[in-house]
Amino acid sequence: MTAADFDAWAGAQLAAVEDCLGQWVPADAPAHLGTAMRYAVLDGGKRLRPLLTLAAAHAVGGLRIASLRAACAVELIHAYSLVHDDMPCMDNDVLRRGKPTVHVKFGEAPAMLAGDAMQALAFEVLTPDAPSNPEATVPAALQAKLCGLLARAAGHAGMAGGQAIDLASVGRPLDEQSLRDMHHRKTGALLRASVMMGAACGDVDAAAWSALEVYGNSIGLAFQVIDDVLDVTQASDKLGKTAGKDVDANKPTYVSLMGLDAARRHAFELRDQAHSALARSALRDTVWLGLLADKVVERDR
Amino acid sequence: MTAADFDAWAGAQLAAVEDCLGQWVPADAPAHLGTAMRYAVLDGGKRLRPLLTLAAAHAVGGLRIASLRAACAVELIHAYSLVHDDMPCMDNDVLRRGKPTVHVKFGEAPAMLAGDAMQALAFEVLTPDAPSNPEATVPAALQAKLCGLLARAAGHAGMAGGQAIDLASVGRPLDEQSLRDMHHRKTGALLRASVMMGAACGDVDAAAWSALEVYGNSIGLAFQVIDDVLDVTQASDKLGKTAGKDVDANKPTYVSLMGLDAARRHAFELRDQAHSALARSALRDTVWLGLLADKVVERDR
Numbered sequence: 001m002t003a004a005d006f007d008a009w010a011g012a013q014l015a016a017v018e019d020c021l022g023q024w025v026p027a028d029a030p031a032h033l034g035t036a037m038r039y040a041v042l043d044g045g046k047r048l049r050p051l052l053t054l055a056a057a058h059a060v061g062g063l064r065i066a067s068l069r070a071a072c073a074v075e076l077i078h079a080y081s082l083v084h085d086d087m088p089c090m091d092n093d094v095l096r097r098g099k100p101t102v103h104v105k106f107g108e109a110p111a112m113l114a115g116d117a118m119q120a121l122a123f124e125v126l127t128p129d130a131p132s133n134p135e136a137t138v139p140a141a142l143q144a145k146l147c148g149l150l151a152r153a154a155g156h157a158g159m160a161g162g163q164a165i166d167l168a169s170v171g172r173p174l175d176e177q178s179l180r181d182m183h184h185r186k187t188g189a190l191l192r193a194s195v196m197m198g199a200a201c202g203d204v205d206a207a208a209w210s211a212l213e214v215y216g217n218s219i220g221l222a223f224q225v226i227d228d229v230l231d232v233t234q235a236s237d238k239l240g241k242t243a244g245k246d247v248d249a250n251k252p253t254y255v256s257l258m259g260l261d262a263a264r265r266h267a268f269e270l271r272d273q274a275h276s277a278l279a280r281s282a283l284r285d286t287v288w289l290g291l292l293a294d295k296v297v298e299r300d301r
Numbered sequence: 302m303t304a305a306d307f308d309a310w311a312g313a314q315l316a317a318v319e320d321c322l323g324q325w326v327p328a329d330a331p332a333h334l335g336t337a338m339r340y341a342v343l344d345g346g347k348r349l350r351p352l353l354t355l356a357a358a359h360a361v362g363g364l365r366i367a368s369l370r371a372a373c374a375v376e377l378i379h380a381y382s383l384v385h386d387d388m389p390c391m392d393n394d395v396l397r398r399g400k401p402t403v404h405v406k407f408g409e410a411p412a413m414l415a416g417d418a419m420q421a422l423a424f425e426v427l428t429p430d431a432p433s434n435p436e437a438t439v440p441a442a443l444q445a446k447l448c449g450l451l452a453r454a455a456g457h458a459g460m461a462g463g464q465a466i467d468l469a470s471v472g473r474p475l476d477e478q479s480l481r482d483m484h485h486r487k488t489g490a491l492l493r494a495s496v497m498m499g500a501a502c503g504d505v506d507a508a509a510w511s512a513l514e515v516y517g518n519s520i521g522l523a524f525q526v527i528d529d530v531l532d533v534t535q536a537s538d539k540l541g542k543t544a545g546k547d548v549d550a551n552k553p554t555y556v557s558l559m560g561l562d563a564a565r566r567h568a569f570e571l572r573d574q575a576h577s578a579l580a581r582s583a584l585r586d587t588v589w590l591g592l593l594a595d596k597v598v599e600r601d602r
Contacts, residue, residue, distance in 0.1 A: 120456030
């Protein structure tokens with residue numbers, strides 16, 4: 001398997017995701033709400049979460065129409081969280097994915113509403129109306145499973161809870177365990193859910209399910225460690241967002257806690273743990289998941 | 302059926318809803334997030350939406366454990382929308398249900414996160430983990446149906462879309478059709494969904510389903526007309542929120558459009574339409590739904 005093979009696979013997946021999001025994020029929602037939603041989610045971002053979902057679905061031979069919906073739903077949750085995170089009462093950021101943030105472009109109230117509507121839309125996408133042909137839709141039990149996984153990842157025990165800890169931790173010393181707990185929720189929960197929602201689209205035994213959870217946890221944490229590394233080593237124009245914010249805000253990071261070199265080494269250890277988990281899973285084709293674990297730690301933005 | 306019978310029924314339903322919300326809204330979510338969520342949703346509000354869900358479930362002989370979850374989920378969506386609506390970038394309100402609003406009490410960022418986590422929690426509540434006894438849970442197909450109804454009511458085509466129109470309409474003349482369209486989404490969609498989610502918990506034929514949709518639309522609109530009436534006729538201490546805000550904000554209302562007496566008459570016509578729809582539904586016991594339609598137009602707060 002070459003880098004070109006991965007790029008071809010990922011390019012095809014992202015084209016499908018972009019096409020679906022373009023159809024499902026409404027252009028005609030009232031009072032420019034749809035315009036703000038589309039601005040927030042279309043044509044931007046690394047799309048790591050949808051790729052994780054589709055790579056996991058590939059590994060388990062998952063139902064394609066379900067995994068595409070799951071991939072778009074996780075991206076909608078991720079994109080809504082960025083819109084709310086960037087608002088003046090949170091991180092007060094003006095630059096995201098190289099563009100003005102949603103509240104800078106559309107105003108604060110429309111940004112809050114667009115985020116709220118995007119969270120709802122994620123669950124709409126997971127519960128398609130029954131078509132005349134039942135084989136063209138997602139089985140109801142799978143719809144329910146996907147909604148449950150996504151809601152738990154997005155809510156108080158996951159992303160929103162992690163953001164609350166993050167808010168409360170500015171200027172306070174956190175030890176590595178507390179920092180890990182925060183990131184386990186804040187970014188880890190949705191990354192893990194991206195993997196598990198893809199896995200739910202196929203038949204997986206308990207051992208493979210557990211192995212994929214370990215994989216999801218490892219790359220989730222690795223992603224955050226690398227985020228902290230990039231925050232101090234990369235310029236804003238490369239990142240597409242404001243660099244150095246964590247240091248400026250006196251937020252605890254893996255770099256401030258471990259130092260730059262140890263943080264980088266830790267990310268590579270986590271990648272190795274992810275690879276080991278895939279090997280243990282005994283799933284038939286985990287090549288894309290393995291390469292995504294590499295991408296997570298090798299990325300430069 | 303006497304008023305005392307209704308009060309006894311409603312009291313028992315509300316005690317059950319309060320008990321479930323007390324269990325399901327986490328006290329232990331990190332960094333006071335759970336405290337803010339509980340403050341926003343427990344011990345307050347008229348609980349009209351849960352009562353509509355449980356009355357509709359009663360009318361169709363719906364599954365009790367499902368209708369209780371549906372009732373709590375719609376209330377969580379309603380309560381989160383109030384938290385976000387009250388924020389400085391939206392209505393900038395300081396008083397709600399007779400208490401300081403969530404952002405006044407906890408700060409803006411915690412209020413936004415609490416609202417976000419409450420929306421996610423609504424979908425968690427609708428997708429309970431599988432217990433050892435399958436009869437003690439909500440069938441997966443019903444979970445999916447309830448998630449789909451709620452997501453569509455909360456999102457761009459429903460509540461969030463209506464709020465976007467509302468924001469864009471301040472100081473602009475709206476005709477009755479536009480005002481109706483806004484309220485159909487902003488408050489109507491969730492009130493209608495409250496009824497339909499209750500109906501989904503039982504077996505309903507297409508004719509009864511349609512009749513309940515008409516009932517839901519009628520009381521949804523009647524609720525808003527009466528809201529506009531109360532905004533000009535009641536004092537803040539009675540309403541538990543700031544009165545006269547719509548007039549002050551130069552927002553279009555049914556009262557500004559029709560005059561006070563005509564608005565009141567319109568609300569009573571809508572109640573009559575709701576009663577007619579129930580009669581057409583041929584459902585076995587619509588007495589609570591009928592009395593709730595009366596309560597909607599006869600309320601004084």
